[in-house]
Amino acid sequence: MRSFLGKMAIAGAGVLLSQAAVQAQLQQDYPIKPVAFTQVRVNDHFWAPKIRTNAGVTIPYTLEQCRKTGRIDNFLRAAGKLSGDKLTEYTFDDTDLYKVIEGASYGLQMQPNPGLEKYLDTLISIIGDAQEKDGYLYTFRTVKAAKPHEWMGSKRWEKEEDLSHELYNAGHLFEAAVAHYQATGKKTLLNIAIKNADLLVRVFGWGKEEKFPGHQIVETGLTRLYRVTGNKSYLDLAKFFLDVRGPGTPYSQEYSQSHKKVTEQHEAVGHAVRATYMYTGMADVAALTGDQQYLKAIDDIWDDVVDRKLYITGGIGATGAGEAFGAAYELPNMSAYAETCAAIANVYWNSRMFLLHGDAKYIDVLERTLYNGLLSGVSLSGDRFFYPNPLASMGQHLRSAWFGCACCISNMTRFLPSMPGYVYAQKDNDLYVNLFVGDSASIQLKAGKVNIVQQTEYPWNGKDEITINTAKPTAFNLKVRIPGWAENRPVPGNLYFEDDSTAVNIPILLNGKPVSYTMEKGYAVIHRTWKKGDKVVVDFPMEVKKVLAAAPVKDDLDRFALERGPMMYCLEGPDNKDATVQNIVVRKQADVNAIFQPALLNGVMTLQMIGSAASRQLHSDSLISSTQTVTAIPYYAWANRGPSEMTVWIPFESSAARPKPAPTIASKSKVSASVKNQRMYMALNDQYEPKDSKDNSALYLHWWPAKGSTEWVRYDFDSTYTVSSSKVYWYDDGPFGGCRIPAAWKLYYKQGADWIPVKNTTPYPVEKDKYNVITFEPVTTTALKLEVQLPAENASGVHEWIVE
Structure with missing residues (x-):
């Protein structure tokens, strides 16, 4: 590694500091130092192939996607080198390019690549051309579009506390700039970053612009710049951005952790990525300044997460509503958000907590996250991705080639090459x-x-x-x-425990x-x-452990999760009978055998046991139960063979399982709708019984963001049937979501090429939290259509549509 500190270091405003002066500035820092990943050569059969895939597939793929999706064009237009004012979808899209440059730079430190290095030089030149003379760098404003993005405000920083992401962009720029300099010795991107950081120092501070970042990360970017330049104004600004946070502006809210002063926060709330970036920044500033109030706050917040809000996979963020932490013990599986970015941020935070305290419990959480809820975010092929990482699926979850909001993809790209830096x-x-x-x-x-x-x-x-x-x-x-899992402690705290633990x-x-x-x-x-x-x-003992959740975690009642070493396991459709796993029950006392399968999923240890599976029968409440071999795979490897059922938490009581649905008219029908989404179609006839209208723990079909329009869904039967009754369970996620029960609905049956309204013998009810039943004069047909009139100001949705 060509160390920045081994040369003359650049400080702000063009001032040069000697190596000795920089080191003098950095006398106070983390008591424990990580061994840089550039000093660690990974050569194993697990991580080394994944790092190679990231370098050979993911980084080139993501760079190409940045080009194809217009992210590079944003900078070209801002520089006046490309005509027009068309920009990408989000004001933070600039950061995807920064993050890929960061990941590519890490890769260059491990393996020279002249072609890639030259391409980065070209990208950095484009970025530099887009920077305004005073250091401002935010393509969405510089382009001066005829219709400016609604998030950015009419002037600089006006909506920074809300959605503009100007400082978020800056934070990722700083991180990328340091990585690029350390990899290549070139100052091109570093000079751009310093020019931007110096602008922030001039603009923000007590008595100047007293605003906090709406989305945290500039804090860690500034501390990183401080470490390589010795310019204390960057550290002071990072601390200011933390200290200015709190009530007093229209945007102060739990969502962005600005509801209280940071030193008065003792629970994890709000957007999980913003939160853990902030806790990481607080740890950095605490280490560099010795601020004990910061330490007290993040110690308490860490306890709150591991005792009440951590998934067994290491994922954090229970709900998609605000991509946020839920309440204590709110850990749903099917609707778990557990964003990939949040898993990465969780690793950053726990790494810092270890460097502060020297306690293995933080690495226990880091390792659990790394091998499970983080690694699950990228496919084995390196070019398909998860944004949320749920712990159960009925087939609705599918890895994507790209997202409009691509933060998780570019974040994974920059993280994996740095993984060796967490070993020592x-x-x-x-x-x-x-x-x-x-x-x-x-x-x-x-x-x-x-x-x-x-x-x-x-x-x-x-x-x-x-x-x-x-x-x-x-x-x-x-x-x-000595990992906690090796001593019968799956995670620190009491949120999870092992069944039948014995001393080791x-x-x-x-x-x-x-x-x-x-x-x-x-x-x-x-x-x-x-x-x-x-x-x-x-x-280390590698026995298979059955992990149980604390009683307040209602979603895991009467279920266990399988753990072997640091790995969590799941049942997935392709490995089990009838591609169905939600109906499987395995006794707690069942023996589990570990079998390595080199040809499966790039080589994985599988777990096999005997269980039973339940199926429903038509016109009967009794179930058919059959014995079968049950196979589990590592959680990180699921969804690499297409969409399928999956579950981490396995029922050991039949009451916790979901029997395989009986074949019905609806379940055997082909579904179509005015909304084109094949995965949502599965919701209509999956025989899932919702808890209430806003239950989002499984599939539902919706028409959001449409409102006031007439929409439809349709069943084409597998044969001709005579039907006379139908019932619908509406999806309504009020008061905060965008769906409400419909204004009205109507049924039609197919007669030849025509759609004829059924002659209803009961009114069309429109009610929440129950089935809406209609009976009608019998019709013999091959298809039914459900027509839905959306309310004037909202969309509507459907949990289940039954035909009898």
Whole structure:
């Protein structure tokens, strides 16, 4: 790595600081330092292929999508090099280019690529041309479109506390600029970032523009710029953006964590990505300034998350309403949001918490997130993606090639190349082994230089051989994390626990013999004078565990989740009988066998057990139950074979399962509608019983954002039937959502080429939270059409449509 600090560093306003001056500015920082990913060469069979796929597929793919979708054109138009004022959809689309440049730069640090480096030079030149003379860089305003985007306001920063994302864009620019400089030694993007940061220093502050960022991340971008330039005004501005947050403006709200001063916040609320970026920024500023109030706040917030708001996959953000944390213990599975960006931010935050406190519990959460709720965000092929990461599906979830809001895609692109930077950390003569990854690393401790090599098939196998090589005998502490899952603690706190936990002993050998060690904050500490070739072997138990949720988590009642090592598992349709998993029940006492399948999903450890499956019968309340082999795969690998049923939480009581629907007229019909969305069509005849009209835990069909129009859905039967009754359960997510029960509805049957209204013998009811039943004179037909008149100011939707 060509270190920025090894040269003359650029500070704000064109001032140059010497290396010594920069280091003097940085005397106070995290007590523990991460070992940079550029010093860690991953060579295992799990992470190394994924990092290669990111470099070879995801980064080129995302750069091409930025070109095809007009994100690069935004900058060309702002620079006056492309005519017209057509821009992309969102005011933060500029950040997708910044994030891909950041990820590509990380990749260059690991593997030179002259062609990619040259292309980045071209992109950076385009970005620089779009920057205004005083440093302002925000293409949506600079273009001066005839119809400006409604989010950006009439002048700079006017809507920053709301939706303009001017400072959000700046934060990602700063992150990308530092990454690019450290990778290439070129100052081109760094100079652009510093010019922009200097503008922010001039504009914002006490007695100047006293506004907070609507979407946090500029705080961490500024602290990163501070670390490489030594310009303290950047750190001061990061702290200002945190301290100015709070009540007093029209935009102060829980959604953006601005309802209270940051030091008065002790619970995780609002938009989960904004929140965890802010907590990460608070950790950075606390480390650099010693602010204990920040530490108290984020310590309490962390406890709130792990005790009440964390999915077993490490995902955070329970609801799509505001992409937000839910209430305590509100952790629905089918409708879980668990955004990929939030998982990435959760890793950033927990990494900082560890660097502050040196406690393995933060790496426990980081590892759980990394292997499960984060890695699930990208396909095995590297070019299909998840935005939300639900824990159950009836087939409505499908990986996408791109999103209009592409933040999760570009975020994954920048994260994966930096993953090796979470393996090790150091403090004076303490060397922490945090993650168990086959690699070779070179680390400079106070006592001397250490080369460390890990050889392991983790996460499929628990054995890890750690070889220490030193040029001369060197005394230091090797601190090996003993994961909570290896000691029957799936996560810190009491939100989840393991069924039938028994005491475990983690054997550690040194040069083939048992070694005594002390435990400190979750680490096995071995102190000795190390010499070349010393080998530590740790063998973690890889038994399959059945994890239960605390009683207040109602969505997981009478269910367990399967865990093996750091991996969470799920049942998915392609591996199970009839491609159906929602109807499966497995006893808590069932034996589970782990079987590695090298040809499945790029090679995964599968779990197999005996369970039962229930199916409904027509005209009967009794169920048909059958015994079958049940197969589970790692959660991160699901949805790589097309849409299908999936569940993480497996019923051990039949009352918690959802029996396979009986074949009915509706379930055997072909569905069509005035809204074109095949996945929504599945909702109409899936025989899911909603809890109420706003139940979004499963599928529903809706016409949002249409309003006031006449819409329709249609069943084409598999045969000719005589029907005389129908019932509809409406979707209505009031008062906050956009759907309400319809103004009116009507049924038609097909006669030849014509649609004839049925002759109803009961009125057409329009009511919430119940089936709306109509009877009519019998008709013999091959199709029915449901016509819906939307209310004047809202859309409508349908949970279920039954025909009898």
